[in-house]
Amino acid sequence: MVDITPADGIPPAEVAEVELYHPHSWWTRYVFSQDAKVIAIQYSATATGIGLVALVLSWLMRLQLGFPGTFDFITPEAYYQFITMHGMIMVIYLLTALFLGGFGNYLIPLMVGARDMVFPYVNMLSYWIYLLAVLVLVSSFFAPGGPTGAGWTLYPPQAIMSGTPGGQDWGIILMLSSLILFIIGFTMGGLNYVVTVLQGRTRGMTMMRLPLTVWGIFTATVMALLAFPALFVACVMMLLDRVLGTSFFMPAISEMGEQLQHNGGSPILFQHLFWFFGHPEVYIVALPAFGIVSDLISTHARKNIFGYRMMVWAIVGIGALSFVVWAHHMYVSGMHPYFGFFFATTTLIIAIPTAIKVYNWVLTLWRGDIHLTIPMLFALAFIVTFVNGGLTGLFLGNVVVDVPLSDTMFVVAHFHMVMGVAPILVVFGAIYHWYPKVTGRMLNEMLGRFHFWVTFLGAYLIFFPMHYLGLMGVPRRYAELTDMTVMTESAHHLNSFISIMAFIVGFAQMVFLFNLIWSIRHGREAGGNPWRATTLEWQTPQTPPAHGNFGKDLPIVYRWAYDYSVPGAKEDFIPQNMPGSFGPSREPA
Amino acid sequence: MAVALVLVLIVVGSVLFHLLSPWWWTPIASNWVYIDNTIIITFWITGVVFAAVVLFMAYCVFRFRHREGNRAAYEPENKRLESWLTIVTAVGVTALLVPGLFVWSRFVNVPSDATEVEVVGQQWQWSFRLPGKDGKLGTSDTRDVTTDNPLGVIASDPNGQDDVLVEAADLHLPVGKPVKMLLRSIDVLHDFYVPEFRAKMDMIPGSVTYFWFTPTKTGTFQVLCAELCGQGHPLMHGVVVVDTQQDYLAWFGQQQTFAQLSAPQQTGAADNAPGKTMAPAKTIAPGLKIAAKLETVGSR
Numbered sequence: 001m002v003d004i005t006p007a008d009g010i011p012p013a014e015v016a017e018v019e020l021y022h023p024h025s026w027w028t029r030y031v032f033s034q035d036a037k038v039i040a041i042q043y044s045a046t047a048t049g050i051g052l053v054a055l056v057l058s059w060l061m062r063l064q065l066g067f068p069g070t071f072d073f074i075t076p077e078a079y080y081q082f083i084t085m086h087g088m089i090m091v092i093y094l095l096t097a098l099f100l101g102g103f104g105n106y107l108i109p110l111m112v113g114a115r116d117m118v119f120p121y122v123n124m125l126s127y128w129i130y131l132l133a134v135l136v137l138v139s140s141f142f143a144p145g146g147p148t149g150a151g152w153t154l155y156p157p158q159a160i161m162s163g164t165p166g167g168q169d170w171g172i173i174l175m176l177s178s179l180i181l182f183i184i185g186f187t188m189g190g191l192n193y194v195v196t197v198l199q200g201r202t203r204g205m206t207m208m209r210l211p212l213t214v215w216g217i218f219t220a221t222v223m224a225l226l227a228f229p230a231l232f233v234a235c236v237m238m239l240l241d242r243v244l245g246t247s248f249f250m251p252a253i254s255e256m257g258e259q260l261q262h263n264g265g266s267p268i269l270f271q272h273l274f275w276f277f278g279h280p281e282v283y284i285v286a287l288p289a290f291g292i293v294s295d296l297i298s299t300h301a302r303k304n305i306f307g308y309r310m311m312v313w314a315i316v317g318i319g320a321l322s323f324v325v326w327a328h329h330m331y332v333s334g335m336h337p338y339f340g341f342f343f344a345t346t347t348l349i350i351a352i353p354t355a356i357k358v359y360n361w362v363l364t365l366w367r368g369d370i371h372l373t374i375p376m377l378f379a380l381a382f383i384v385t386f387v388n389g390g391l392t393g394l395f396l397g398n399v400v401v402d403v404p405l406s407d408t409m410f411v412v413a414h415f416h417m418v419m420g421v422a423p424i425l426v427v428f429g430a431i432y433h434w435y436p437k438v439t440g441r442m443l444n445e446m447l448g449r450f451h452f453w454v455t456f457l458g459a460y461l462i463f464f465p466m467h468y469l470g471l472m473g474v475p476r477r478y479a480e481l482t483d484m485t486v487m488t489e490s491a492h493h494l495n496s497f498i499s500i501m502a503f504i505v506g507f508a509q510m511v512f513l514f515n516l517i518w519s520i521r522h523g524r525e526a527g528g529n530p531w532r533a534t535t536l537e538w539q540t541p542q543t544p545p546a547h548g549n550f551g552k553d554l555p556i557v558y559r560w561a562y563d564y565s566v567p568g569a570k571e572d573f574i575p576q577n578m579p580g581s582f583g584p585s586r587e588p589a
Numbered sequence: 590m591a592v593a594l595v596l597v598l599i600v601v602g603s604v605l606f607h608l609l610s611p612w613w614w615t616p617i618a619s620n621w622v623y624i625d626n627t628i629i630i631t632f633w634i635t636g637v638v639f640a641a642v643v644l645f646m647a648y649c650v651f652r653f654r655h656r657e658g659n660r661a662a663y664e665p666e667n668k669r670l671e672s673w674l675t676i677v678t679a680v681g682v683t684a685l686l687v688p689g690l691f692v693w694s695r696f697v698n699v700p701s702d703a704t705e706v707e708v709v710g711q712q713w714q715w716s717f718r719l720p721g722k723d724g725k726l727g728t729s730d731t732r733d734v735t736t737d738n739p740l741g742v743i744a745s746d747p748n749g750q751d752d753v754l755v756e757a758a759d760l761h762l763p764v765g766k767p768v769k770m771l772l773r774s775i776d777v778l779h780d781f782y783v784p785e786f787r788a789k790m791d792m793i794p795g796s797v798t799y800f801w802f803t804p805t806k807t808g809t810f811q812v813l814c815a816e817l818c819g820q821g822h823p824l825m826h827g828v829v830v831v832d833t834q835q836d837y838l839a840w841f842g843q844q845q846t847f848a849q850l851s852a853p854q855q856t857g858a859a860d861n862a863p864g865k866t867m868a869p870a871k872t873i874a875p876g877l878k879i880a881a882k883l884e885t886v887g888s889r
Contacts (some may be wrong), residue, residue, distance in 0.1 A: 021702040034746070035672035045668070076820045076821070076822075076823065077820050080820060082815075085685060093797060105761055109704065127608070134710055139802075145661035149820065150817070155778055155816075155817065156775075157776065157778070157794060158777035158778065158817065158818055158819050161776070161777060161819070163712045163713075163776075163777065163818070163819030163820060163821065164777075164819045164820065165820060167819075186882065197625040203802075251731070251793075251794045251795030251796075252730070252731040252732045252794070252795065253731060253775065253776050253777075253794055254711075254731050254734035254741070254775045254776060255712070255776050256712065256776075257734075257735075257826075259732065259734060261736070262738060263732075265795075266795070267778060267793050267794065267795070268793055269838045271646075273681060282826070296769050302655075302660075302661045303661035303663075304663065304664070304665050306664070306665070306667075307665075307666050307667070307668070307671050308666070309663060309666065310671055332780065332789055332790050332815075332847075333791045333793075334772070334790060334791045334792070334793045334796060337693075337696075338696070338697070339693075340693050341690055341693065344686065344689060344690060344693065345686060345690070347698045348682045348686045348693070349682070351678070351682050352675065352678050352679055352682060355674075355676060356671070356674065358642060358673075358677070358754065360648050360700055362645055362649065363667075363670075365646060365650065365653065366649050366653070367653060367661060367662035367664070368649070368653050368661045368662075369653065369655050369659040369661040370649070370650055370653050370686055372592055372650070372654065372655070373657045374839060375699035377592065380596070380646065380650065381645075383642070383646060384596065384599060385641055387638070387639055387642050387643065388603075391635035391638060392633075394631060394635055394682075394685055395628065395631050395635070398627070398631065398685055398686060399689060399693045400623075400624055400626065400627060400689050400690075400692040400696055401628050401631055401689060403624060403787065403788055403789060403800075404614075404621075404624060404628075404784070404787040404788070405628075406789070407780060407789070407815040408815070408816075443851045457595075460599065464603060464606070465606065465610070465612070468606075468610060468612035468613070469612065470734060471612070471613065471614050472612055472613065472615060472784070473614065473615055473782075473784025474613060474814050475631070475786075475813055475814075477817045477822065477823075478822070478823040479820070479822070479823045480823045480824065481643050481823070483826065484811065485615075485810075485811045486784050486825070488611075490611050490612065491612060494612060519661075520764070521608070552805035553706050555680075564661060564663075564782075565661040565662070565663055566661055566663055570623070572660060572661070577593075
């Protein structure tokens, strides 16, 4: 049974208001700004810029796979550099930075009813260190030997050996340095997000009244703070192996008839450290997407999110469980085979809270009043691709099924569907949703619908058939698919088709970028709350919100974030800061 | 309307693609039919869930799309429904996990009558070592790898003297006999993968990993490296020939043992192996060495 509490119970404020930092010049207002909203835009713009580089790299590798032998400049060496940089940029420098640095910075203070992040100066430093990390990463394209081609997983020993591009040149050193910088920068931002959610909430904003967007970003940040240190030490240790000749990850090696000066290290230790970070990383990207998509669906279906408490506990549960499943990336790594029993069990258990989230999204649609706005379209597309990608995870997580499929194109298709396409669709949905708040204008509807259909259907056509290449046994990370018995003539045709779809989907993103820029000046005026949403960011006195977010007085929160279509209320939404009772509120306590 | 229709088409299209497309696994040539069966079970369960969820969404989008005067229902929770869905999901997950773990325990427990075969990976070629008459492989160490001892067999171990070495050439296996593949690398990670056998495992320098299988069909099968091992990775192909017992013995009789290969007069014969041509490598700059190496691999 649902607990019934009065809607106007207001717990006292957790912290008193503090004096806000005020900028004194153009530089401190727009460049070295301590305002979380400006930092969010800086993060988003930088992430988008470097993301475009990764997009171009994906075109280059698809040129090679779709039309082998046609493009001479794509040597195996270059191909491995493309895939490595594409993967690393997309996972770390685009998705992590955009969800946490971009959406986290913009939305957390506004949604919890704070004037800014708790530590604005550290927040600013976080961005500038992130920018430095991106610049170091980009510099490797211009370094002698080019960027590293070790694969985004950077597995030693090959990552630091001469048979791998950048292994004995600057590539790997710059990559590891850039990751170390990224983690330092992220930690500064991450501590901010966590403390702001815990300590910066306005009066009445209890944890169980937070929008799921905040829950998703908050949990992901806590996870990132626990997971990134593992990557950090792994990077430092590999850097020592490479530069000072230590042997953390390097056993005795005979490279092309030559004995290397390493002995006694463990390559598999790196894999454990990497995936102890790497698996939570999947959810660091996914949980903010889960949270945001919940709010998109609820707002645009004009219905409360179904099973809010379950949704919160599912987010927390997934976050916790994701720390004990990492070795499912290592079933065929040669680790002790008995680990397989444990990690397959934990991995399949994580499917249960994940499935609950999916059920609750679709049950939110049930008996809703579904407005097929662009954010809603992206949310629906997210559910399709996420369910698809999640279900193929049940293949790869189930240890023995993983044996034939691991390291094949099936894996590539799976993780692109579940942590590439699905979260990116949420990013798009979120941008169409919040762009009016950030700029005061709507994005162009027609361009948006074009962008949606091409991106969604195109991405599905790229990655759904790709699973079957993997099922045939086509390995991933092959720069050349020649002289292989598994590569039938028709499989080559399928690869060409996938490549053509990739160019089309990439082109649609240019339309999106044009829309982003064009609409800043030419978009329809949005007003303060165009979607008639309940959460606090839509209740600001100015749009875009001014420095300090909420004018003279901070809002007081009287209800949860999902009072849509409350029986007895005149409007089909009641903002969180609206006092008074409209019939019995059935907000779960 | 259009959205609901597209969602239905995605389900129908995906199912038809699965059933009708020519892209499917290679015919199996080992005992791991169990793995294929587990994959089929997984396809069924996940396929039903995918269709159910997306079709339900399509129905919702069609039935509850916004029309003038519509208002959504207000239902924050439904504990009964949520519990039921949790239980059904748990049952489905168990139905996947139990057969999976059962087959995994078969996969990791090697039958006692399996013969051992060692596979050695190096950038970018495969070599093999089979036990001689004593049925035992001698110990090995990467630090003992030299031009004359490319697999690093420890010369002082008497068990190793009669080991049969197959350097950068095809491996033959007898049909119907379980084999335990002992996997070793002398430089970087590799992964011994024959799609038709369904099994694979990484090879780690400094460790010996394994998997086992029983070849069930005679024929020639391509070995692929399935763990990124540097720029020659996609060219690191090999060949496994599954023979009848008779053919296998004939082939085995022609191979040379470690003792024969180590004897001074025999070294010239092995110089044609690609690994050997790299012997004076120390005098060449690293970049050139790689290029030369890639050429050797590419020309095979």
